Amino acid sequence: MTQSRNDADVAFIKALAELLNENDLAELSVKRDYGDNDSLNVKVSKIGAQPVFQQTAAAPMAAPAPTAPAPAAAKPELPADPAQHPGAVTSPMVGTAYLAAEPGASNFVTVGAQVSEGDTLLIIEAMKTMNHIPAPRAGTVKRILVGDGSPVEFGAPLVILE
Secondary structure, eight states, X not given: OOHHHXXXXXXXXXXXHHHHHHTTOSEEEEEEEEETTEEEEEEEEEETTEEEEEEEEOSOOSSOOOOOOOOSSOXXXXXXXXXXXXXXXXXXXXXXXXXXXXXXXXXXXXXXXXXXXXXXEEEEEETTEEEEEEOSSOEEEEEEOSOTTOEEOXXXXXEEEO
């Protein structure tokens, strides 16, 4: 595998991971065919709040891979680990995260929503008890890092507030 293809594949996988998080997906699988007996299979999935990447390649590539167009505006660099983000709200317990009070109800918060200190961000069910997770400060919800009904660990990042 050539270095340029490797770089393009890494950028492609990072873009898939962002798509996974931005659209609150649990798993994303893509197959790229580059030519005869040459393909890239990528499966990006979340286990808890951490993305997991799996990549397989069929054979060395004969031609360079097409690259995705560059984004119009560069995003500010975020820490590689969302738990290290200064606006991260982390889980105070092990349990199951729920974004709404009950199935079919609207979520407590959405990306871009303004919250006040003490507003409920989500619920974590632990030992049959529904624990409301409050906003530790006022701010704007920039990212929601867990899916509805997903398991969370103690200290796992749940939401990014800025």
